[in-house]
Amino acid sequence: MKSMDALGIAAAIGAGRISAVEAAEAALKTIDALDGKIHAFTAVTRERALAEARAIDNARAAGHPLPPLAGVPYAAKNLFDIESLTTVAGSKINRDLPPAKEDSALVARMSGAGAVLQGALNMDEYAFGFTTENAHYGTARNPHDLTRVAGGSSGGSGAAVAAGMVPLTLGTDTNGSIRVPSSLCGIFGIKPTYGRLSRRGSYPFTCSLDHVGPFARSAADLAAVYDALQGQDTRDYAQARRAMEPTQQLLKEGLGNLRVAVASGYFRENAGPQALAAVAAAAKALNVSREIILPEAQRARAAAFVITASEGSNLHLADLRSRPDDFDPAIRDRFLANALTPVQWYVQAQRFRLWFYHAVMRAFADTDVIIAPATPVAATPVGADTFELNGKQLPARPSMGILTQPLSFIGLPIVAVPVHGLGPLPIGLQVIAKPWREADALRVAAALELAGVASAPVAQL
Amino acid sequence: MTPDQIEKYVDAASAALELPVSAAHRPGVLENFTRLAQLAALVNEFPLTPEDEPAPLWKPGV
Numbered sequence: 408m409k410s411m412d413a414l415g416i417a418a419a420i421g422a423g424r425i426s427a428v429e430a431a432e433a434a435l436k437t438i439d440a441l442d443g444k445i446h447a448f449t450a451v452t453r454e455r456a457l458a459e460a461r462a463i464d465n466a467r468a469a470g471h472p473l474p475p476l477a478g479v480p481y482a483a484k485n486l487f488d489i490e491s492l493t494t495v496a497g498s499k500i501n502r503d504l505p506p507a508k509e510d511s512a513l514v515a516r517m518s519g520a521g522a523v524l525q526g527a528l529n530m531d532e533y534a535f536g537f538t539t540e541n542a543h544y545g546t547a548r549n550p551h552d553l554t555r556v557a558g559g560s561s562g563g564s565g566a567a568v569a570a571g572m573v574p575l576t577l578g579t580d581t582n583g584s585i586r587v588p589s590s591l592c593g594i595f596g597i598k599p600t601y602g603r604l605s606r607r608g609s610y611p612f613t614c615s616l617d618h619v620g621p622f623a624r625s626a627a628d629l630a631a632v633y634d635a636l637q638g639q640d641t642r643d644y645a646q647a648r649r650a651m652e653p654t655q656q657l658l659k660e661g662l663g664n665l666r667v668a669v670a671s672g673y674f675r676e677n678a679g680p681q682a683l684a685a686v687a688a689a690a691k692a693l694n695v696s697r698e699i700i701l702p703e704a705q706r707a708r709a710a711a712f713v714i715t716a717s718e719g720s721n722l723h724l725a726d727l728r729s730r731p732d733d734f735d736p737a738i739r740d741r742f743l744a745n746a747l748t749p750v751q752w753y754v755q756a757q758r759f760r761l762w763f764y765h766a767v768m769r770a771f772a773d774t775d776v777i778i779a780p781a782t783p784v785a786a787t788p789v790g791a792d793t794f795e796l797n798g799k800q801l802p803a804r805p806s807m808g809i810l811t812q813p814l815s816f817i818g819l820p821i822v823a824v825p826v827h828g829l830g831p832l833p834i835g836l837q838v839i840a841k842p843w844r845e846a847d848a849l850r851v852a853a854a855l856e857l858a859g860v861a862s863a864p865v866a867q868l
Numbered sequence: 869m870t871p872d873q874i875e876k877y878v879d880a881a882s883a884a885l886e887l888p889v890s891a892a893h894r895p896g897v898l899e900n901f902t903r904l905a906q907l908a909a910l911v912n913e914f915p916l917t918p919e920d921e922p923a924p925l926w927k928p929g930v
Binding site: 731744 | 881882886887889893896897898899900904908911912914920921922923924
């Protein structure tokens with residue numbers, strides 16, 4: 408069970424080889440056995456898992472057709488509303504809030520697809536960080552090396568999948584919080600186009616930049632869960648009014664005529680040797696030699712930083728005034744500093760955002776997919792304040808996202824693709840497509856998997 | 869911004885916002901604001917035209 412993928416579990420349940428209750432019990436047993444070492448979960452929803460699983464088994468017994476993820480165990484970052492649980496968003500402060508009255512949009516979509524919720528997952532407080540070293544809930548450990556971080560802010564979501572606790576998780580990505588843990592934990596993740604999936608019922612961080620999305624251990628699973636999460640939600644203002652665009656059946660088309668290039672410039676200069684080796688392996692497998700420069704990427708990262716500073720701190724201003732010591736010390740001073748951002752900086756960053764979007768679209772004109780590294784380095788040790796990149800020491804918490812931040816800034820759809828075997832730990836690629844072209848990125852991810860470059864083996868624990 | 873400008877700004881802005889910064893938090897706040905100011909400078913120095921409008925768009929009726 409531990410190494411089975413989501414579609415394999417759904418097929419086994421559909422064929423009657425295992426029951427949904429057996430799948431749920433196996434996942435709960437694995438979580439019980441491993442989470443003392445990993446700290447991926449902050450709550451385990453045992454009763455709900457067994458109830459949802461029994462409903463699937465009853466539906467099958469009654470001869471009803473099963474939904475696409477019937478009986479597949481999953482878990483959600485603890486900023487997604489889960490009915491009757493308090494949405495803590497990695498914080499101590501939010502424990503004072505009442506329990507959620509209903510599931511968030513994505514959790515409801517997962518239930519509709521037949522998936523079985525196992526619990527809520529650890530994260531950086533209020534999604535503000537790239538390491539999931541959380542003062543209130545512990546550090547999410549990297550299943551491939553327990554002395555290292557899982558990445559963040561969706562660190563529990565990355566670690567739970569890499570450890571084989573569940574084959575699917577949900578997370579969010581404002582500046583890289585799906586792609587960074589995917590890279591450090593060696594799994595697949597997708598940050599869809601800004602506005603594609605409903606954010607209703609997910610605790611916000613930076614409204615202008617917040618995305619939601621899933622993690623998985625194969626491209627096929629990722630496409631299946633992404634498809635299950637699509638759909639209109641009139642209660643999310645930020646969601647675009649677009650029809651569903653299913654991707655799962657498109658994976659078999661392979662690379663086809665997709666025009667692929669490798670990002671150079673900023674994305675090469677800010678990558679370490681292992682990240683560059685991963686890009687080179689992908690380029691070789693896809694026979695890609697063309698390089699592309701996304702202009703002013705460093706400035707885009709800076710502008711995303713300014714927007715995050717302004718909007719993120721605004722949300723917490725009342726608590727920063729009245730109870731600053733209840734924030735995680737790792738982020739408190741940053742939140743306080745960010746609350747002082749001059750509005751002129753913020754408006755300039757939002758103006759630059761539109762300039763950068765048009766500049767990137769011009770660079771993208773004769774290309775369908777761009778490949779770039781996801782993180783500059785592989786997972787860093789727990790507690791490290793800095794990491795070395797090409798001879799320079801960088802602050803660890805804000806810097807792991809330097810390659811992801813310029814791209815979420817303009818909402819492009821990106822699949823994080825894991826590459827194992829180039830060092831002791833995995834590292835990820837970003838497969839970047841044009842807006843609303845998630846299928847193109849997923850096809851390239853599937854092609855890299857087929858070529859043997861990408862894989863997401865369960866960590867040996 | 870110079871270190872002196874940053875100190876003066878942080879003190880004035882926190883007072884204006886009624887956001888107390890305790891002595892224990894002040895060094896960390898100054899360090900973080902300095903990093904933010906350096907990054908903001910990269911954005912602020914970039915020439916934009918009046919046609920480069922802010923990205924957020926209000927959508928009445930949606």
